[in-house]
Amino acid sequence: MTFSGLLAAVSNCQRSPLSDHIDLNGNEGLRWQQFAGTELHLLLNDHPWTHGIEPYLAEFQTLTGIQPRPQVVPEPDYFQVMERVIRAEPAQADVFFLPMDSTAYRFWNEALLLPLTPFIGDPHLTAPTYNLFDFPEGFRLTAMYPPESEEKELYGIPATFEAYILFYNKRLVNQYAGGQIPKSLDDLLVAAADINRQGRGEVFGAVMRGVPADTILDTVTGIVLDCWGQRPAPLPYNIWFDGDWSQPRLSDARIVKGLEAYTRLMQAGPANIKAMNWLEATQLFQAGKAAFYIDASLFGPGFEDPSQSTIAGDVGYATLPPVDQSSLTGHWLWGLGIPRTARQPQAAWMFIQWATSPSMEAKIGVATGGAPRFSSWLTPSVYTEAMNVDYALAVQTAMQTSRSTAVLHPQWHRVAQAIAMTLHEIYDGEAAETAVARLEMQIRQIMAGPHPD
Missing domain, CATH: 3.40.190.10 (Periplasmic binding protein-like II)
Structure with a gap:
């Protein structure tokens, strides 16, 4: 029995309002084509998440008119390459695969990251169905700085956990x-x-x-x-x-x-x-x-x-x-971030928003087993259909009781x-x-x- 089958038996397949997909026709009030013609440089680790998103990059280009240019680096070399790329003036990538741990904190401390909070709060740049609170609080807090401030901002969006x-x-x-x-x-x-x-x-x-x-x-x-x-x-x-x-x-x-x-x-x-x-x-x-x-x-x-x-x-x-x-x-997280000196920060946010949307998280999660949105686990989808039921239940339970490492x-x-x-x-x-x-x-x-x- 798949995890999706179990969910159907329990919930009669009622969809959560958190699972709304991006409207490819742009009927959400967000103009997905506003940065059409832009080239967007992506720095990605050779990770299951990267393998999961690669088949869908053409869909992103069709949706937005933005041309993604991914650079995939083997994991043993990724951290060294990442340091060099985001420190360049301007940065040599617009979006990068961000380790959401002390590395991200160090980058923030050195003013190398762009805050994402202003993008999320801008209705011209973020669709109403992009539900940030669909990510567990413990996931979000890992990349919110200064960590002890009431005015903290978000610098990374969870991609896989x-x-x-x-x-x-x-x-x-x-x-x-x-x-x-x-x-x-x-x-x-x-x-x-x-x-x-x-x-x-x-x-x-x-x-x-x-x-x-x-x-x-x-x-x-x-x-x-x-x-x-x-x-x-x-x-x-x-x-x-x-x-x-x-x-x-x-x-x-x-x-x-x-x-x-x-x-x-x-x-x-x-x-x-x-x-x-x-x-x-x-x-x-x-x-x-x-x-x-x-x-x-x-x-x-x-x-x-x-x-x-x-x-x-x-x-x-x-x-x-x-x-x-x-x-x-x-728990530990990979996320997506934007270097402070990225050439195309707004187009970069459009990519992050698309890649971490409820519909895309579920699709990419098939490759990682670690979709970080609650809705990916609670709503029958290609993700839940692919999961072993015991695995899915163990991870979902751990997700609810885990703390950041x-x-x-x-x-x-x-x-x-x-x-x-x-x-x-x-x-x-x-x-x-x-x-x-x-x-x-x-x-x-x-x-x-x-x-x-």
């Missing part, structure tokens, strides 16, 4: 754990270790990102947020600082528990796990070699593709096993790197409390020292 969920191999769980899905985080840790012992190096209890790099911290933060519980963790500090950049709070028992849980899952994995990033971890899980995997929800559709996965049809999906009463997790400080990448190195120390046998106490001292030094960025 990933929440951190539990994937499990049904065959391995049936074979080694009697088909029992862990009901708590502690249960998961015990089950992963037990399967790992039984697997004798042929099958592993879990696989995780283990490389000592800042890029693993979003997944780590998802597990720590599950341990953190309902206590507030507002931006810009998130869970890691106690309302002041000079007050890291990693020695809080809930954070220590989350970090220790992450390393215990690593210990239930292969011997080379400390060298594994998301690609290697995902490939191992797809090969049917690991029982459990916590990572980004966007990997789900790939697990169901027989051309790249040996476990298609045998994957289970669940929210993170709870520590307290309810499951909590984190972002920390909005230009030095966060250095702090994240230090946390990743500390995970290795705990993995290697050092007591978590001892390793974290030393980490807090290191973080204080980072935050008090010179900021080269």
Whole structure:
């Protein structure tokens, strides 16, 4: 049964008013052709979102008369290219794929981003059916600056999101754990270790990102947020600082528990796990070699593709096993932004508005599994029809309870790197409390020292 079929059974296919499509005839009061003849330069990562939108670019040109000129950069090179392109005078792209985390905050802090709020509030540039509040508040707040100001503006529109969920191999769980899905985080840790012992190096209890790099911290933060519980963790500090950049709070028992849980899952994995990033971890899980995997929800559709996965049809999906009463997790976002010195900012907004409209989010989401609008999940569409029902329910539930993994400080990448190195120390046998106490001292030094960025 597809997720769309489930929605139809529950709601009799009643459409949400949030799902109104763009009127291609321009009957909304918005003149889509007002920038016809413009060439628009797009800087995009080689990402499933990009693959999802490419077939529709000709439709955008027909609708607006704007000629999109996409530049697609492989992910290993994207961040370096992005920095160069948006810093040029004028910028070498009009729209770019924006990481909605501390990178976006740093760009705002350096006056490299154009605010989108004025475009959204202009009826000559934004259709009435473009419902900004169809995006969860936690998604929007990630790119609203200054983060603590009542006058904050929006600098990025969510394009695709990933929440951190539990994937499990049904065959391995049936074979080694009697088909029992862990009901708590502690249960998961015990089950992963037990399967790992039984697997004798042929099958592993879990696989995780283990490389000592800042890029693993979003997944780590998802597990720590599950341990953190309902206590507030507002931006810009998130869970890691106690309302002041000079007050890291990693020695809080809930954070220590989350970090220790992450390393215990690593210990239930292969011997080379400390060298594994998301690609290697995902490939191992797809090969049917690991029982459990916590990572980004966007990997789900790939697990169901027989051309790249040996476990298609045998994957289970669940929210993170709870520590307290309810499951909590984190999310991370790619968005679309406009460089401050873009040549065609108004035409750029027309593209962003079209690409992130309810109808387009649903179409592109088929490729990503991470459509960021509520309406994409609540309204039967090509998106819900494509989704595995268990996957869709797990992601939709996580979407409603997740918090941002972002920390909005230009030095966060250095702090994240230090946390990743500390995970290795705990993995290697050092007591978590001892390793974290030393980490807090290191973080204080980072935050008090010179900021080269």
